[in-house]
Amino acid sequence: MIAGAPLWRLLSFYTNMLKFLLNKLVLIVPTFIGITIVAFGFVRVLPGDPILSLAGERGVDPERYQQLLVQFGFDRPIWEQYFTYVVGLFQGDFGTSIATKRPVLNEFMALFPATVELATCAIIFATLIGIPAGIISAVKRGSWFDQLTMGTALAGYSMPIFWWGLLLIILFSGTLGWTPVSGRISLLYFFPQVTGFMLIDSLLSGQAGAFRSAVLHLILPTIVLGTIPLAVIARQTRSAMLEVLGEDYVRTARAKGLEQVQVVGVHALRNALIPVITTIGLQVGVLLGGAILTETIFSWPGIGKWMLDSISRRDYPSVQGGLVLIALIVMMVNLTVDVLYGLINPRIRHQ
């Protein structure tokens, strides 16, 4: 091998990677504009009027109604409202919630860490169990383990979350008393929210037992939220693995006399992981959007519950702002996954 080759290849890697990133970034702009339109249009397409919903049975007299329309800017032509809204977005102004009269961005940021914490735990839980289960099922295809795992995965995938959550609460918190029913930490502990992540804050607080309490509170919601991703990841790993195990290079590796562990763990797994990473990335996006049901059952103060409340109140600014913020985050996650994907799989990068 000549001495210059590695440097040339390195350069080519960087330029390719840069081109790849730029391509992805260029795509983000129209996507973002599309999202603002969808978010803006979505709440307005819903039947119902935020002012009437706010007033309830008590009603609101026509004069006052007009005043409020003007105050919220709903009397302006729709394109003007959209324009004001987008200009605001670019200045970092996501509007003010009609219900709480607080900036949407503040509301979102106060709740988002709880969603991230739960989503992270759920995805780690799902990956740590899902990938090994998928691999073993693929290797021992047709065995009792395979059938049991895939049966369970199918059940997990179709599990009604609300029922599943309550079932776990009744069993583990009610009957056995092993885990707390709901919340993020025992009410005995009270310390300032530094990061918003309870696991970190409880350690920072230095209060004895706080971290343990935070972990205990995370167990059931993690399992409930992780159930569907776990099923998806296990099934995806199994089918990717099955495909790869049939490839020529795996046969070659076996023919070389490599151990089963090496064949599966090195040659097959690295290739099988490519579609699995995409799946995990998509799941992360879904989970970061807030888990309405899980958050409701476990009184978890995240953004899913907040979005649901905002929709039922026709709180236009909150729904719009929330949708745009969630979409931005999902886009970032997808971009990261794309980059990772490009790193692992040179074929994508070179396209």
Place this chain on the structure above:
Amino acid sequence: MKKFGKLLAATALMGLMAGSAYAKTLVYCSEGSPEGFDVAPYTAGTTFDASSKPLYNRLVEFKRGTSQVQPGLAESWEVSEDGLEYTFNLRKGVKFHTTSFFTPTRDFNADDVLFSFNRQRLADHAWYEYVPGISWEYFNGMSMPDLIKDIEKVDDYTVKFVLNRPEAPMIANLAMDFASILSAEYAQQLEEAGTKELLNQEPVGTGPFQFVAYQKDAVIRYAAHADYWNGKQPIDDLVFAITTDAAVRAQKLKAGECHVAPYPNPADIESLAADENLVMMEQEGLNVGYLAYNTQIAPFDNAKVRKALNMAINKQAILDAVFQGAGQAAKNPIPPTMWSYNNAIEDDPYDPEAAKAMLEAEGVSDLSMEIWAMPVQRPYNPNARRMAEVIQADFAKIGVDVQIVSYEWGEYLARSSELDRKGAVLLGWTGDNGDPDNFLAVLLGCDGVGGSNRAQWCNDEFQALIEEAKVTSDQAERTKLYEEAQVVFKREAPWATIAHSVVFMPMSKKVQGYVMDPLGGHWFDGVDLAE
């Protein structure tokens, strides 16, 4: 940083308190997050439970467990002969909360009263729109801007309200949540610091508990107000653990994670009541669920037709199917816990045969009508769709064909008010101030036609009675007038009165001295925990 230091100090203190054997902490699993801690911009009970009840006082207060009014921050008051001037003598020595963010330098006085009301009624007041988009819905909703001509400070401990017209429910209005008294001194401090919005986030009041910390959708912490004018509370700390799902609240009660939890699922009531560590309190709610005919459109403009339809409704079946026992049949438009409830009135009997004959006698045959069912669950009607179906089946028995109609909630409220609306709508009302005027005038008065009077019913006899009652300040006289108005209502039958809900309140056996509020609030002053 300074604020954080204070928070840390407060944390250390709380830690100590939590660790000591003497601190008594009561945990209430509330059903949702408050919209804010300033009371007046909001209308939701959940917000009031977390703000006006623990943190603030009013000039007058509802006597706990009743809708009668007693002195609060005003020790006494006089009403002028013409009913236009209300003079309040304020209580002396009332302390505001001393917190990490505010140290009061003076006691409560007339300036605080003026501040609390004027910010809601004077558009040029510095606090009229202290947060963009804020408005004073309850104050406006109770017609206070039209009613109050002026509020005068006579001296530091005397305040005079001057009205534009006599209005007997005025005193009851002043016991309502929006009339909570805030600190003018604290407001001034915030204004000078340029942080007005904190009035809604870091509240200061004179109430039995003071604000410590809040995390949205998670927890609110209060500590007993050490210098409370009515004595320090038996418990030291009050914690609201926000738990939105009713089934989860039930589990938390059973697991001992909370002492009190409101609004149980009807399905959980039996198992909660059977739990040996819990007790179940119950009370009729201050509400009514009704079916309002459009009395301006034939054949519902005929009282006999309305009466006949009322006789075809099997209320017991509705109580079983819709309320699952958590309801009580309604015969009057006001609930039984309200003063002036006329118990002598007899409800229309359930008699489909007679109803059918009455319709025929009025020449009504092949009647086809709409019944509107609300899309949301309300305290006075947990399942309007189901209720409409039961009534549909009842009416089918007397040959009346019913189509069930529903719209999105905001739309429903708007359309059901329209004068030419067809058929009958299911709706209801929850009392604001415990005054019968708040039901009878709002829901059945001539002013409400085209608005909150969904029956579009304007009856001269009824109207004369409630108008007279409104300007009479003697309660015994008012009671007579309202009792008579209920007789007129029953005879004319603009509504089918369906039910009053029964409110259940499960709590730990350790909780002592809890009294249910007929107005639907949740109060923890005077509540103790057994060791």
